Amino acid sequence: MSVTGTMTQPDQRFEQASGRLGKLLPVKTLAPSIIGLVVFLLFWATAAGRIDTSLGQFPGPAMVWEQVQELAKEHRRSREKQAAFYKRQEKRNAAKLAKDPSAEVKIRAYTGQPTFLDQVFTSLYTVAGGFGLATLIAVPVGIICGLNRGLFLALNPIIQLFKPVSPLAWLPLVTMVVSATYVSEDPFFEKSFVNSAITVALCCLWPTLVNTIVGVVSVDKDLINVSRVMALPTSTHIRKILVPAAVPMMFTGLRLSLATGWMVLIAAEMLAQNPGLGKFVWDEFQNGSSQSLSRIMVAVLAIGLIGFALDKLMLLLQRRVSWDKNAVLR
């Protein structure tokens, strides 16, 4: 044990040690986290009490919690209204049909304001779209670039040029191009969704692309030689050798992509007034009521929690597909 102990990396040893501790005494690892949270809440509460803004006092934990309940109530009320609306409509239509079976009945969608929860789902849906689009492009292109040095050299300057660009700079261009080209009577996707998703995709592209290329290029040369000796067809070579070997790097890229994508989406929604959490924040800011800051704070916390959950989700997926069960995944 002592021999292996000296050979492992310090942070790996730390990981092992804390893992062992955690198994034996969950309280010991949980307690510091709880203490940390409590200290933060206390600090937040005292600091908030001392900050006065033109919209009133900066919201403390209690005010924010109040707004969480308020938002939940609003959501329930809105759903009740919606249900009632559809019920009335149904009744009206049924009555119409009873009078005259050949009568034309119209079914109108409910057009109430989206609630906080609606905005959360819109944002999740949009980030999934943008992230998915970026992944569908970045992974195959990354594999091809990793295989073909010429193509890599051709694309590298372009990658380097666009990688540092904030996708928000693209936003006006994307908006204009989408409104010019994406015209249809009955669009499958909302225009705002397309705008936001493309903007998110533009920023999700790079980490996945770069990491996939690196993953493919740094595949163990011996394994490549194994494949060459067997004279595996290209498709088998990619499926059985390159992709599994590059999966760890790919996931590093995917996780980076999703995290930045989520951050960018909120900004894009604020800027472009596209539905979602960003719009919620912006609307509350413009609204300027005494509850606005508390409600924005609810959104801030929700954004953080969702970002955290998304990363955990990717981590779970990574653990599922990763062949290297000894790797420390965090």
Place this chain on the structure above:
Amino acid sequence: MATSYLELSQVGIEFDSRHGKFRALDDINLSLDRGEFVSLIGHSGCGKSTVLNIVAGLHEATEGGVILEGKEVNRPGPDRAVVFQNHSLLPWLTVYENVELAVNRVFKGHKSKSERRDWILHNLRRVNMEHALDKLPSEISGGMKQRVGIARCLSMEPKVLLMDEPFGALDALTRAQLQDSLMAIQAELGNTVIMITHDVDEAVLLSDRIIMMSNGPAATISKILPVNLDRPRDRLALAEDREFVRLRHAVLEFLYGNKSEPVTPAATALTDDAAVDKRESITTEKNYRVTSGMRPLTAMA
């Protein structure tokens, strides 16, 4: 002279290095009969692996060529299977799947699914690995991994089996076990084998001929030592055998005796490495330096 099974004629190779062209091998001539077992022995960096890689088709000779059964070899193929020093199993595939990949490549369309399954199991049984079918390479020992590596090669029914220091990374006991297994398999199947080794005993025990190579640059074959010991060979009996001792001494004399050529393995290894580094990897310790050659890309990340 009758045409031989495998023939290397006037093989030479040059690599581009930072200091211009580097000639690693020069005028290698060697012919093997079917079923013959030869060892390549020489100091580190003399180009043994390069010879093997040229036969495998992983490197292309600058001049001369390799002819196998009357056909020139110019690309890698499963008829010249390679057992790599560090086993090179695919870490994400189980023992069974590693062999399956090779078997499917060679026999898909020739054997039915159940025949292929039987063939995979048969080859794993040959190396005593049928108990670990569903294990991943990371779950078995180094000796076992090398056994699976050998099974993978045998399963392709290669015309020539190329082994690049197959037992170099194993402990002495495991190595002896695997040498015995290899002799038994060789006796049964009559494979044509080229093996690289650093181990003098191993070379004498296993080979029909020992090819001794001079130090690079421009390494070539200095001497060929025929090993006329009766088969099957038994390592215990041979330890006392006078012919065995004589052959062993001859190889040692070649490697470490005073020769006109100055023997500076470290220096030659370095120049050789530098040249090989630039181009491609070979399965020796050099590899690990080669991986750092990927830096320009990672720097971008």
